[in-house]
Amino acid sequence: YAALNAQANQVAHYLQKQGVKPEVIVGLCVPRSPAMIVGLLGILKAGGAYVPLDPTYPPARLQLVLADAQVSVLVTQPQLLETLPDHPAELVCLDEEWFATVDACPDVDAPSDDVRAAVTPEHLAYVIYTSGSTGRPKGVAMPHRALTNLLCWQQESAIAPASRTLQFTSLSFDVSFQEIFATLTAGGTLVLVSDRDRRDPFVLSNVLCEKAIERLFLPFSALQSLAEVIDSTGVVPSHLREAITAGEPLRISPAIARWFERMPQARLVNHYGPTESHVVTSFLLDASVSAWSSSPPIGTPIANSRVQILDRQLQPVPIGVAGELHIGGICLARGYLDRPDLTAERFIADPFEPDARLYRTGDLARYLPDGTIECLGRIDHQVKIRGFRIEPGEIEAVLGRHDRVRQCAVVVREDTPGDRRLVAYGVADSVVESRSLKLHLQQHLPNYMVPSAIVLLDSLPLTPSGKIDRKSLPAPQIQQDKTAIAPPKNHLECQLIRIWESALNVRPIGIEDNFFDLGGHSLLAVKILTAMDREAGVNLSINQLFEQPTIASISEAIAQQTLPDPAPCIVPLKPGNPEKPLFLIHAIGSSILFYEPLVARLQTDRVIYGIQSVFLKDPNSSVNTVTDLAECYVRQIEAVCPQGSLAIGGASFGGLVAYEVARQLAQRGRAIDALILFDRAVPGSCQPASVTRRYQRHFQKLVKQGPSYLLAKVKHRLTSESSRVRADFAKAQNALLKDLKQPGQKYLGEDIVNRQTQMGDAYIPSHYSGRVSLIRAAETQDDGRVYDEDLGWSKYARGGVRIQTNPGKHMSIFTLPHVETLATHVDAILQVELVRPELVQADRDRSHSAS
Numbered sequence: 019y020a021a022l023n024a025q026a027n028q029v030a031h032y033l034q035k036q037g038v039k040p041e042v043i044v045g046l047c048v049p050r051s052p053a054m055i056v057g058l059l060g061i062l063k064a065g066g067a068y069v070p071l072d073p074t075y076p077p078a079r080l081q082l083v084l085a086d087a088q089v090s091v092l093v094t095q096p097q098l099l100e101t102l103p104d105h106p107a108e109l110v111c112l113d114e115e116w117f118a119t120v121d122a123c124p125d126v127d128a129p130s131d132d133v134r135a136a137v138t139p140e141h142l143a144y145v146i147y148t149s150g151s152t153g154r155p156k157g158v159a160m161p162h163r164a165l166t167n168l169l170c171w172q173q174e175s176a177i178a179p180a181s182r183t184l185q186f187t188s189l190s191f192d193v194s195f196q197e198i199f200a201t202l203t204a205g206g207t208l209v210l211v212s213d214r215d216r217r218d219p220f221v222l223s224n225v226l227c228e229k230a231i232e233r234l235f236l237p238f239s240a241l242q243s244l245a246e247v248i249d250s251t252g253v254v255p256s257h258l259r260e261a262i263t264a265g266e267p268l269r270i271s272p273a274i275a276r277w278f279e280r281m282p283q284a285r286l287v288n289h290y291g292p293t294e295s296h297v298v299t300s301f302l303l304d305a306s307v308s309a310w311s312s313s314p315p316i317g318t319p320i321a322n323s324r325v326q327i328l329d330r331q332l333q334p335v336p337i338g339v340a341g342e343l344h345i346g347g348i349c350l351a352r353g354y355l356d357r358p359d360l361t362a363e364r365f366i367a368d369p370f371e372p373d374a375r376l377y378r379t380g381d382l383a384r385y386l387p388d389g390t391i392e393c394l395g396r397i398d399h400q401v402k403i404r405g406f407r408i409e410p411g412e413i414e415a416v417l418g419r420h421d422r423v424r425q426c427a428v429v430v431r432e433d434t435p436g437d438r439r440l441v442a443y444g445v446a447d448s449v450v451e452s453r454s455l456k457l458h459l460q461q462h463l464p465n466y467m468v469p470s471a472i473v474l475l476d477s478l479p480l481t482p483s484g485k486i487d488r489k490s491l492p493a494p495q496i497q498q499d500k501t502a503i504a505p506p507k508n509h510l511e512c513q514l515i516r517i518w519e520s521a522l523n524v525r526p527i528g529i530e531d532n533f534f535d536l537g538g539h540s541l542l543a544v545k546i547l548t549a550m551d552r553e554a555g556v557n558l559s560i561n562q563l564f565e566q567p568t569i570a571s572i573s574e575a576i577a578q579q580t581l582p583d584p585a586p587c588i589v590p591l592k593p594g595n596p597e598k599p600l601f602l603i604h605a606i607g608s609s610i611l612f613y614e615p616l617v618a619r620l621q622t623d624r625v626i627y628g629i630q631s632v633f634l635k636d637p638n639s640s641v642n643t644v645t646d647l648a649e650c651y652v653r654q655i656e657a658v659c660p661q662g663s664l665a666i667g668g669a670s671f672g673g674l675v676a677y678e679v680a681r682q683l684a685q686r687g688r689a690i691d692a693l694i695l696f697d698r699a700v701p702g703s704c705q706p707a708s709v710t711r712r713y714q715r716h717f718q719k720l721v722k723q724g725p726s727y728l729l730a731k732v733k734h735r736l737t738s739e740s741s742r743v744r745a746d747f748a749k750a751q752n753a754l755l756k757d758l759k760q761p762g763q764k765y766l767g768e769d770i771v772n773r774q775t776q777m778g779d780a781y782i783p784s785h786y787s788g789r790v791s792l793i794r795a796a797e798t799q800d801d802g803r804v805y806d807e808d809l810g811w812s813k814y815a816r817g818g819v820r821i822q823t824n825p826g827k828h829m830s831i832f833t834l835p836h837v838e839t840l841a842t843h844v845d846a847i848l849q850v851e852l853v854r855p856e857l858v859q860a861d862r863d864r865s866h867s868a869s
């Protein structure tokens with residue numbers, strides 16, 4: 019905070035020297051970075067108001083805003099200078115060099131101490147531009163008073179005001195003010211995320227976990243994408259306490275309900291408010307997710323704000339009757355910058371309170387019997403697409419400026435349920451391609467305002483009264499020339515085509531067709547990516563789909579292995595029948611090297627894979643339970659082997675993971691031919707030996723080993739359990755490495771061993787529907803504990819436990835000479851389970867009654 023304050027003060031002092039003071043509007047065009055926050059604070063500390071200029075918007079759009087707001091000073095960064103349009107504003111290029119110069123050069127006179135500015139609550143804090151129905155965006159001028167009120171209310175009502183909050187929203191939207199200032203004024207932590215990462219819900223869900231995000235502001239559509247991702251990965255952001263959604267109607271989808279059911283500590287809050295007032299009402303959805311309405315209300319007004327639901331005569335409507343929602347109170351913006359006509363049209367005199375104003379929202383709403391307000395939709399043509407407020411009239415005006423377009427209309431369509439998108443219709447004077455019309459729109463509008471399809475017609479349908487009949491506009495057809503469809507070249511491409519055809523609702527699709535030309539957009543991308551991952555094991559990020567938007571390029575990238583490996587932990591150990599794989603899971607030492615002597619001796623014709631620890635690839639992985647670890651391996655197993663039956667084995671710690679993997683796979687309906695646990699007990703299933711037995715044992719050893727036994731015992735007491743485990747495994751592993759003549763292989767780090775030891779100790783198995791084949795080491799561990807014959811597994815394995823004993827110790831069963839017997843045991847298990855199902859059943863029945 020001290021560093022942030024000092025830098026913001028320097029910027030503020032400097033800006034004041036450039037003439038920034040109350041009512042001066044300063045442009046802010048800086049990419050997501052700490053410099054963006056410093057710039058924002060600097061402008062406000064200088065007493066000025068900021069107008070955000072999103073660097074991703076086309077230059078023509080930025081120019082329009084710079085001119086409209088009469089920006090005289092622009093805070094930016096050197097790398098953006100080339101893309102900025104021509105403008106007369108004074109530039110302040112905030113980068114390290116700027117601060118270095120300011121620090122080094124006393125002439126610049128930008129000290130880091132606090133700044134004085136003559137700002138009052140009535141002065142302007144920001145101007146945010148929103149879409150304008152007449153074809154020109156309009157700047158909403160917001161004074162400090164409204165925003166201070168919002169922050170004070172937020173401080174009182176927030177579940178965790180000083181929380182770790184994600185800065186998700188672009189500065190061009192008012193919610194960003196709330197994210198940034200509600201957090202900083204409460205002493206919380208603001209977590210910045212790159213534009214690339216925030217666009218991809220898969221990455222975003224990881225960010226939430228890795229950065230331990232506690233508070234999140236999201237429009238509903240982004241919340242829904244995130245919920246779908248969490249549904250598919252099963253990884254819940256466990257630190258989240260408060261998710262605030264705003265900007266569009268909230269719908270409680272099954273995925274959102276499942277997500278919040280798994281996070282009882284978190285609350286979902288629905289905020290309502292247009293840019294002209296920021297937040298006006300709020301509704302808290304409590305912990306009883308099952309009782310949530312599928313369309314929750316927008317709640318009740320926040321502090322010092324008023325809502326009036328009025329009919330056309332500006333009379334209040336009764337409870338339950340729909341009227342236009344009007345907003346009054348401190349929260350109101352001053353109006354639209356330099357647009358007195360427009361301001362007078364929307365900000366009217368309050369018929370109930372002298373000298374007060376009401377903002378006509380254009381939203382249809384009604385009071386529910388419990389006093390909360392329900393939003394019912396728009397009265398006008400304004401739409402929301404993925405949280406963005408859009409006036410189709412503005413897009414029509416830009417399209418109409420193209421010299422070939424004679425007439426046009428822009429509408430929102432939902433031809434596929436849940437897929438709302440903008441479609442433009444045009445009648446052209448002479449031949450023009452829709453691609454060139456799209457380019458024209460891209461040059462003038464932010465991306466979210468560019469329709470996903472442009473349909474050229476001979477004429478637009480009209481109503482009997484001569485207006486454009488928007489309801490009769492035809493659904494856009496993807497014109498696919500069937501002879502030009504590039505056919506698939508391999509099995510993967512066939513799979514991907516099937517997935518794309520079903521998600522995009524376009525048929526047929528060729529491998530060279532571009533995702534975006536087929537009508538794809540970011541929400542459909544999430545759907546397709548989840549399906550590609552689940553059904554074909556192709557794990558792609560949204561950004562990669564943007565870079566490789568055809569099936570051919572995806573399949574090529576996989577062939578050249580430039581895409582991430584969907585199964586990074588799985589290593590092929592022996593070729594064989596791919597329909598019946600055997601997966602062997604690592605032990606505490608994380609590597610799978612010790613299985614090699616066994617694998618070399620197995621007669622089975624199955625393909626054999628080893629699963630090495632996820633921590634070997636990613637020591638910082640957030641996985642911290644056996645269940646999560648198993649879930650991670652299940653995903654990878656499904657990627658390698660999406661269908662059919664399989665066998666799983668695991669030694670020691672790996673036995674626990676193997677059990678959990680088999681359990682989860684069985685729960686998903688996969689057939690498990692065999693589950694082999696190599697000398698692993700259920701955690702906590704043993705009992706300490708009786709005192710007499712323990713003394714007897716000590717005495718026998720003392721006689722056998724002499725005083726060195728006593729010394730070893732003392733040392734043992736002084737070392738921690740985990741370091742003992744580590745040492746045991748290091749010994750076993752080193753012996754193996756020596757056997758295998760592979761010196762130089764490293765044993766993995768102590769912290770990972772400790773972590774896996776703790777995960778193993780904490781694991782409580784749930785029931786598994788199949789059978790456990792347990793291979794016990796004949797020389798039991800000399801740890802003074804008493805183990806049941808079945809090592810505790812009968813209680814959990816519904817299909818019983820088949821026990822065999824192998825000569826050797828816990829890990830030496832995998833080395834010569836004991837591994838010879840071990841291989842015959844494993845082959846016998848695989849053989850019996852595979853070839854003689856009737857024996858399995860008989861055996862199962864016997865084991866059942868025995869256990």
Ligand code: AMP
Binds near residue numbers: 263266268290
């Ligand atoms: P914006 O100016 O971008 O914040 O958009 C304001 C408009 O979004 C409102 O007039 C509503 O139509 C819609 N809106 C905002 N929040 C909600 C909400 N929680 N539920 C329903 N509609 C909303």
